[in-house]
Amino acid sequence: MxxxxxxxxxxxxxxTLVLTGCGTGGEGAKGAARTDAAKPPASPPASPTPTVTPxxxxxxxxxxxxxxxxxxxxAASSLRLHGGIREDGENIRLDMRYAGRTRATGEMTTDGQRxxxxxxxxxxxxxxxxxxxxxxxxxxxVQLLSGKYLKxxxxxxxxxxxxxxxxxxxxxxxxxxxxxxxxxxxxxxxRIDGRAAxxxxxxxxxxxxxxxxxxxYLLRLEGGRKNRxxxxxFGAPVTVQAPPRNQVVEVSALQ
Numbered sequence: 343m344x345x346x347x348x349x350x351x352x353x354x355x356x357x358t359l360v361l362t363g364c365g366t367g368g369e370g371a372k373g374a375a376r377t378d379a380a381k382p383p384a385s386p387p388a389s390p391t392p393t394v395t396p397x398x399x400x401x402x403x404x405x406x407x408x409x410x411x412x413x414x415x416x417a418a419s420s421l422r423l424h425g426g427i428r429e430d431g432e433n434i435r436l437d438m439r440y441a442g443r444t445r446a447t448g449e450m451t452t453d454g455q456r457x458x459x460x461x462x463x464x465x466x467x468x469x470x471x472x473x474x475x476x477x478x479x480x481x482x483x484v485q486l487l488s489g490k491y492l493k494x495x496x497x498x499x500x501x502x503x504x505x506x507x508x509x510x511x512x513x514x515x516x517x518x519x520x521x522x523x524x525x526x527x528x529x530x531x532x533r534i535d536g537r538a539a540x541x542x543x544x545x546x547x548x549x550x551x552x553x554x555x556x557x558x559y560l561l562r563l564e565g566g567r568k569n570r571x572x573x574x575x576f577g578a579p580v581t582v583q584a585p586p587r588n589q590v591v592e593v594s595a596l597q
Contacts (some may be wrong), residue, residue, distance in 0.1 A: 394555040396538075397520035400531075403526035404542050412518060413551040415560045415573065416511045420580045423448075423513075425571035433568070438508070446508040453477075461508030462584045466493040466501060469585075486595065491585045492547050496594040501593065517563065517571070522546045534561040586588075 360527040390524035391537040399407045415421070424437040438448030438459075447460040455474040469491045473484040496505035506512040521544055534551050539561050551562040563571045582592075 360500070371494060373546060394538075396555055397553070397558050399552060399554060399558045400540055404527055405554055407527070407540075407558070408518075408524060408542060408550065411550070411558045411560045412514065414557045416514055418510075418557075418559065418576045420575065420578055421510070421559075421573055422575040422578070423571060423573055423587060426568065427565075427571075428568040439580045439582075440510040441582050442510075443510050444508075445580075445582040446510065447580075447582045459504060459508055460582060460584070464495045464497070464505075465498065465584065466494050466505045466587055467590065468494070468504060487591055490589055490591045492593060492596075493590045498593050508524065515561075521548065521550070524550075535572065537561060 363550045399410060402410070418440075420439070420441045422437070422439050422570075426435040427436070432453050434450065434452040436448065438446055438450075439447045444461060444463055447458075448455060451459045452492060453458070455477060456471040458469040470478070471485070472484050472488055475487050475559035494501035494504070496502050506516070523545050524542050525545050526543055528543045528549065531538050531540050531554055532551070532554075533539065534535070537559075539551040540554050541551050542548070542552065546565075548563070548565045550560065553559045553561055556574070560573050561574055562573065
């Protein structure tokens with residue numbers, strides 16, 4: 343699955359290329375925005391949890407299953423995408439929460455560097471730790487952006503890739519685009535994060551797990567122990583906020 347997930351390191355590389363030679367910076371503090379999940383109730387509900395209805399996708403051909411899974415997942419009002427991949431000897435981990443197509447917040451780490459990313463509409467806020475900014479733009483980057491959020495937009499040259507990464511539909515599409523042809527439905531069902539699921543297998547032995555109960559959401563993309571992305575928290579409340587203005591550096595400062 344590595345070659346199918348190269349969009350992640352590619353996005354990080356794009357940020358480095360944009361900043362190289364510019365005066366820029368960052369700091370390993372908390373994420374660019376607060377993400378709040380609903381707190382569990384103090385006591386169990388009085389009535390039992392209703393039975394989830396099977397969705398019948400196991401009766402469809404693999405391509406039809408994937409098409410329905412993609413449509414349901416892209417249309418989700420919110421979701422969480424988290425996991426890790428290994429690319430060229432580096433371990434890359436990410437944890438993103440999406441609240442609609444152009445609202446997202448989360449973080450990623452690679453090669454000892456940490457990057458927080460938040461998108462609110464067309465604005466993208468990037469906050470790296472000092473290791474990230476130093477690798478991206480040297481000491482000048484650290485001096486300018488340490489402890490700050492760099493603000494860009496999807497239209498700013500070189501930053502469109504990061505904006506797309508925080509776009510639920512575009513990023514899910516990119517993740518699925520490189521998959522080889524589906525060969526079969528892997529026999530039987532399993533449970534992913536408590537949900538019943540079946541596995542689609544590709545020609546390169548990657549697996550795509552799809553919920554067989556309720557909406558047919560994508561639940562996992564897997565290509566071995568070190569290459570796995572899980573999708574969960576569908577419809578869960580997410581709060582995405584722009585950082586305080588006094589902590590923001592406009593991308594024009596890099597010119």
